[in-house]
Each structure stands twice: as C-alpha cells, then as structure tokens.
Amino acid sequence: MVEEIGKTAEGDLIINVGPQHPATHGVLHLIITLNGETIKKVEPHLGYIHRSIEKMCESLTYRQFIYTTSRMDYLSAHINNHACALTVEKGLGIEIPARAQVIRVLMDELTRIASHELWWGAMAMDLGAFTPFFHAFRERETINDIMEETCGARLTMNYMVPGGVMMDLHPNFQNRVKNFLTLYKRKIHEYDELVTGNIIFQNRMKGVGVLSKEAAISFGVTGPAARGSGVSCDVRKLYPYEIYNTLEFDEILETEGDSFARYMVRLREMNESIKIIEQLIDNIPEGDFQAKTKAVLKLPKGEFYQRVETARGELGVYIVSEGGTTPYRIKFRSPGFSNLSCLDHITRGGKIGDLIASMGTLDLVIPDIDR
Amino acid sequence: MISTENTTTNEFPGHIEEVPGGGIVLSKLDELVNWARSNSLWPLTFATSCCGIEYMQVAGPKYDFSRFGFEVARATPRQADVIIIAGTIVNKMAPVLKRLYDQMADPKYVIAMGACAISGGPFFYNTYSVVKGADHVIPVDVYSPGCPPRPEALIHALITLQDKIKMGMTREQMKSGL
Numbered sequence: 001m002v003e004e005i006g007k008t009a010e011g012d013l014i015i016n017v018g019p020q021h022p023a024t025h026g027v028l029h030l031i032i033t034l035n036g037e038t039i040k041k042v043e044p045h046l047g048y049i050h051r052s053i054e055k056m057c058e059s060l061t062y063r064q065f066i067y068t069t070s071r072m073d074y075l076s077a078h079i080n081n082h083a084c085a086l087t088v089e090k091g092l093g094i095e096i097p098a099r100a101q102v103i104r105v106l107m108d109e110l111t112r113i114a115s116h117e118l119w120w121g122a123m124a125m126d127l128g129a130f131t132p133f134f135h136a137f138r139e140r141e142t143i144n145d146i147m148e149e150t151c152g153a154r155l156t157m158n159y160m161v162p163g164g165v166m167m168d169l170h171p172n173f174q175n176r177v178k179n180f181l182t183l184y185k186r187k188i189h190e191y192d193e194l195v196t197g198n199i200i201f202q203n204r205m206k207g208v209g210v211l212s213k214e215a216a217i218s219f220g221v222t223g224p225a226a227r228g229s230g231v232s233c234d235v236r237k238l239y240p241y242e243i244y245n246t247l248e249f250d251e252i253l254e255t256e257g258d259s260f261a262r263y264m265v266r267l268r269e270m271n272e273s274i275k276i277i278e279q280l281i282d283n284i285p286e287g288d289f290q291a292k293t294k295a296v297l298k299l300p301k302g303e304f305y306q307r308v309e310t311a312r313g314e315l316g317v318y319i320v321s322e323g324g325t326t327p328y329r330i331k332f333r334s335p336g337f338s339n340l341s342c343l344d345h346i347t348r349g350g351k352i353g354d355l356i357a358s359m360g361t362l363d364l365v366i367p368d369i370d371r
Numbered sequence: 372m373i374s375t376e377n378t379t380t381n382e383f384p385g386h387i388e389e390v391p392g393g394g395i396v397l398s399k400l401d402e403l404v405n406w407a408r409s410n411s412l413w414p415l416t417f418a419t420s421c422c423g424i425e426y427m428q429v430a431g432p433k434y435d436f437s438r439f440g441f442e443v444a445r446a447t448p449r450q451a452d453v454i455i456i457a458g459t460i461v462n463k464m465a466p467v468l469k470r471l472y473d474q475m476a477d478p479k480y481v482i483a484m485g486a487c488a489i490s491g492g493p494f495f496y497n498t499y500s501v502v503k504g505a506d507h508v509i510p511v512d513v514y515s516p517g518c519p520p521r522p523e524a525l526i527h528a529l530i531t532l533q534d535k536i537k538m539g540m541t542r543e544q545m546k547s548g549l
Contacts, residue, residue: 019467022416022446026423027464048464049419052498059497067493074421118424137431144428155424155519367420367459 008033012040019048023126023356026366028340030355037351042344050370057330062088062162062297065330070156072332073368075115076310078107081160086241087306087317088162091299097288100164101242102280107147107159108308109273110177113184114143115311116266116273123263123360124195127204132194139187142180149176162297164290177281181274191267205260209346209358212257219345220338223313224269225362228262230255235309249275262361298325312336312363336368384537401539408452408478409536412529413443415451417471419458422485422519426457434522439529448474453532454509455525459487459494460502472509478543480536482528483511486518493518512541 006014018029027048033041053072057065066084070077082104089096096104121136144154149170151157159166195201211221216229226233234251236244249272254261299321307316313335320329339362347355384406385398418426429436436442445451448471460468472479483505486492491503505511512535515528535541 019464020415020417020448020471027419027467048461048467049459050461050463050500051459051494052500055499056494056497071421071493074424118427122427134432137428137433141428141431141433154428154521155421 017355019045023359024366025122025364028364028366028369030343032352032355034352037353039347039350039352039355042347042355044340044343046370048370049367051367053371054330054332058327061325062299062327065327066161067156067158069332070158071367072371073310073312073315073334073336073365074155075118075365076111076312076315077155077157078104078111078159079308079310080315081158082108083306083308083310083315083317085160085162086308087304087319088297088299090306091302091304091319091321092162092293092297094163094291094293096164096242096291098243098285099287100289100291102284103165103169103289104160105242105244105247106177106277106280106284107151107157107165109276110143110146112273112311113270114140116270117143119266119311119360119363120191120195123363124201126356126360127201129195129198129201132191135187135190135194139180139184142176142183146173146176146180149173161290163293164288166290168289169284174281174284177277181278181281184274188271196263196267202260204354204357205258205263205361206256207258208350208354209259209361210257211342211346213255215342215345216257219342221313221342222338223309223311223335223363224252224265225262225313225339225342227252228254228265228361229257233314235307235314239307241306241308247276247279249273259357259361266363296325298323299327307333310335312365312368313339332371334368334371336364336366340364340369402537405537405539405544409533410440411443412441412452412480412532412536413445413450414441415448415454415471415475416444416446417454417456417468419456419460419464420487422457422488425519425522425525426455426484429522429525434526436526436529439526439533441529448472449476451475452478453480453482455482455484456488456505456511457484457519459492460505460508461500462502463500465502465508468505468508478541478547480513480532480541480543481505481509481511482513482515482532484515484525484528485520486516489514489516510542 013034015032018024019027029045031043053068066081069080117136117140121133124132148154151159211229213230216226216231222233237251252265252268301323304319316333318331319327322328347358384402387394483489488505491501494501513528513532517524
C-alpha cells in the first residue's frame with residue numbers, strides 16, 4: 001500500500017481517497033494534494049483490480065476469450081462482447097445474418113440505457129441524494145429481466161459470439177421491451193423533476209470540472225464525457241458498424257464542457273437509445289441468428305482492430321494473430337482509462353467537494369480501467 | 372453444519388412466564404444477544420467489481436435487503452459488522468482487504484460473494500495477479516456462488532449468516548466461546 005499521508009515541503013496536505021471509498025465506485029485510489037480545500041494535484045493509483053485479462057486472453061481461444069470481456073466493463077457487457085465478436089468476424093471475413101445484427105443493436109442499446117440509469121442513480125447518491133438510486137433501479141430491473149430471459153444472465157451475459165448471437169430471442173422479448181418502453185416513457189420525467197431541475201444539484205454541477213474541447217481531444221477523452229465538451233466522437237455515427245448507418249438517431253452534443261453538460265448528454269442519450277429501439281423492435285427480420293462458422297476458429301496471420309461505442313466511450317479491440325487458435329496479443333483500448341486521465345486537469349484548482357461531481361460525471365468503471 | 376430444525380426462525384429466543392400482574396421474560400443472555408445482533412447487521416460498502424452491481428440491486432427496490440436489517444451500508448469499517456466481498460481480490464488489493472478487516476470492531480463477519488471471492492472463479496487459470504479466493508486473506512463465514520450470484524442467492528447468503536449467528540456457529544463466536 002502507498003503510505004503517502006502527510007504534508008509536503010510547502011505545507012500542503014496530502015490525503016488518500018480510496019481504494020475503499022464509496023464515491024470512487026470501486027477500488028480507485030486517488031492521492032490528493034490539498035491547499036486548504038483547494039485541490040493542487042490529483043494522482044490516480046491504479047491496479048487494485050488488475051486481473052490481467054489481456055494476458056489471460058492470449059491463452060484462450062477466440063470463442064473463449066469473450067467471456068472475460070463481460071467482466072471488464074460490466075455495465076456495458078453486451079457492447080464489450082460485441083466489440084470482440086466484431087474483431088474476430090473481421091479477421092475471419094464472416095457475414096452476419098441480418099437478424100443477428102438487429103438483435104445485437106437492440107441489446108447494445110438496452111445495455112446503454114441500463115448503464116446510464118445506474119450512473120444516474122449512483123451519481124445522485126454521490127452528491128447526497130438517495131432517492132434517485134431507487135428510481136433508477138426500478139427501471140434497471142426491468143431491463144435486467146429482459147436480459148435474463150433471452151441471455152440467461154442478468155449482468156455478465158456473454159451473449160454475442162463470433163458469427164452472431166448465442167441463442168435466439170425469447171418469444172416474450174418484443175412484448176417485454178415494449179412494456180419497458182411504456183414504463184420508461186411514463187417515468188422519465190421524474191428524472192428531470194427529481195434531479196435535473198434541482199437548484200442545489202445545478203449549483204454543484206454548473207461550471208464545475210470544466211473540460212475544454214482542446215483538452216478533451218488531447219487527453220483522448222471519448223464518449224459522453226467528450227460530447228459534453230462539444231467533441232463529435234460517436235463511433236456509431238463516425239465509423240458505423242452493424243446497421244447503425246441505417247438508423248435514425250442524433251449524436252448528442254453539448255458545448256459547455258462542465259459536469260452539468262456531461263450529465264445532460266447522458267440523459268439525452270438515453271432518449272436516443274429509446275429511439276433506436278423503437279425503430280427496430282417491430283422490424284426484427286426472420287432468419288438465422290448465427291452464421292455458420294467452423295468449430296475451431298483460426299484467424300489468419302495479421303492485425304485486426306475494431307472500435308465500438310460503449311456507454312462510456314470508445315472501446316477498441318486490437319488482436320495480433322499468428323495464425324493459430326489463440327491470439328498472439330490482445331490490447332483493449334478502454335474508454336475509462338483515457339477518461340480518467342483528464343481527472344487531474346479538470347479538478348485542479350477546484351474544491352475537494354467538486355471532485356466527487358467531476359468524477360461522477362466521468363462515469364468511471366474501475367475494472368474497465370485496470371482490466 | 373447448521374441443523375435444519377432451528378433455521379430461519381426469527382422468533383424471540385425465550386418465553387414469558389406468566390405471573391400475577393404481568394409476566395417475566397426468561398431467556399439465555401447469549402441467545403438474546405445473538406438474536407439482536409443477527410437482525411441488525413451493517414454491511415461495509417466494499418465492492419471491487421461486477422458483483423458490486425448485484426449487491427446494489429439487492430439494496431434496490433425490487434429485492435430490498437432492508438427487510439432483513441442490512442440496509443445501513445457503512446462506508447467505514449469502524450461502523451460495519453459484515454464485509455460482503457463483492458468481486459475479485461487481486462494481489463494489490465489483498466493487504467487493503469486485510470487492513471479493512473482488522474479495522475472492524477468485533478464481532479465481525481465475512482461473506483464471500485461470487486466465484487472470484489470464493490476461488491478466483493473465471494480468473495483462476497492463466498492469470499498472474501488474482502488471489503485464488505478471499506479466504507487466503509481473511510476468514511470467511513458464508514460463501515455465495517455465482518458469477519455474479521443472483522440477488523436471491525445473496526439474500527440467501529445473508530439469511531444463512533443470520534442463522535449462523537443465532538446458533539453461535541460463526542468463526543468469531545466459536546473462538547470467543549459464545
């Protein structure tokens with residue numbers, strides 16, 4: 001453990017936040033240098049949940065390694081699996097059936113809503129409001145039920161496999177999703193009434209943790225955090241995969257770059273996901289849910305890269321293959337790691353209370369950072 | 372082993388002796404203390420990875436572990452009674468977990484939630500950094516398998532812990548001769 005409690009030569013106080021701290025959403029360790037209440041430096045310490053997933057993947061086959069990625073960014077488990085499946089398909093040159101593509105996009109967007117809902121509840125809890133947590137989990141449970149019925153798991157699904165999806169949709173799927181849409185539309189105004197319009201909340205969020213457009217680009221920040229600063233970086237729009245180029249949805253952009261802008265991006269993004277689901281739910285094509293693939297997958301010698309948009313930003317999967325059944329090297333470009341790198345920049349000079357608001361709106365998932 | 376005859380009874384451990392003008396409660400002090408203790412266990416908010424989300428779901432409106440007296444999740448080990456180890460413990464985290472356990476006041480209990488905390492789970496093979504089970508670091512009272520365990524499974528683990536406490540069967544209680 002790092003023993004860095006004390007004072008610097010200039011008389012500044014050094015305190016540790018984490019690794020066991022409720023506001024870090026896991027086991028992130030921050031070493032903060034304080035002058036009074038003003039933050040002079042924030043130094044994140046990583047590795048408290050480093051599970052060596054990249055190294056593990058080198059000894060797992062192309063079908064097996066996907067399960068480890070559900071545990072990486074567990075709130076976007078589907079989208080992580082999707083990225084890996086896409087990379088392997090790219091290497092093999094497989095065409096995926098239309099039904100599988102639609103199922104994948106539906107699942108991705110449901111995951112995105114579930115992830116943003118959890119973020120919303122947890123962030124409000126960080127700022128001292130406990131009720132939003134229960135409201136968010138009420139809707140999240142309905143999505144979990146949908147996932148459970150079709151994929152057999154609530155959180156770590158491993159549903160997307162090279163060639164399509166593991167099994168067909170449950171007969172109840174469409175009904176359940178439609179019920180969820182009605183429930184969601186009936187309840188979404190509560191989110192605004194409870195939190196967004198709250199004057200205390202706005203005072204704590206507006207002008208706090210400002211990330212300029214230039215800084216966002218230079219730190220490699222992606223996802224809603226970057227779109228809050230006006231950086232157009234939605235992979236679904238810029239480098240469309242699956243059927244995203246045929247769908248109608250907007251890329252949400254805000255220009256202020258503060259915590260409130262990042263908050264609004266996520267809230268509005270949930271509505272965009274709803275739009276996508278509405279377009280697809282009645283138009284799921286008939287056909288196979290999986291392409292015919294060989295029992296043992298062998299990627300040709302070479303390097304393959306695919307990026308997708310997870311709930312937190314751009315996830316890149318980079319596979320180096322030597323032609324065998326297991327990858328030679330796998331690298332995940334995880335969105336959380338890059339988003340964390342700007343934490344020092346946006347909190348420096350601010351008050352220690354604002355650190356929580358800034359960190360909450362970056363929506364960090366620690367196992368995604370450490371892998 | 373926990374015998375089945377005494378489990379999941381949440382009755383008051385004692386009886387009322389009727390005397391003229393009222394009654395006298397007769398009970399064993401140990402049983403009374405255990406009964407009280409088992410119904411107000413305060414968990415530590417200790418979540419390292421995915422199981423932490425299911426742990427949050429159990430706190431949420433659908434499963435709601437406050438029905439069993441677990442809702443007062445504490446952020447500091449000084450005020451907590453039970454650690455629910457929700458997630459993988461890696462080599463760098465192990466000393467932190469040990470320190471948190473040492474900081475807790477007696478009596479203290481541990482639930483290992485999920486395959487990772489039990490044995491390393493999906494990260495048992497081919498990894499260089501994962502501790503193969505949290506019981507290599509601190510003693511565990513109840514194991515709850517799953518990856519992650521369903522909320523019902525976690526609630527079952529919590530009730531099992533309550534039963535163990537009522538019967539004086541946890542490691543802490545055996546050590547102190549309760």
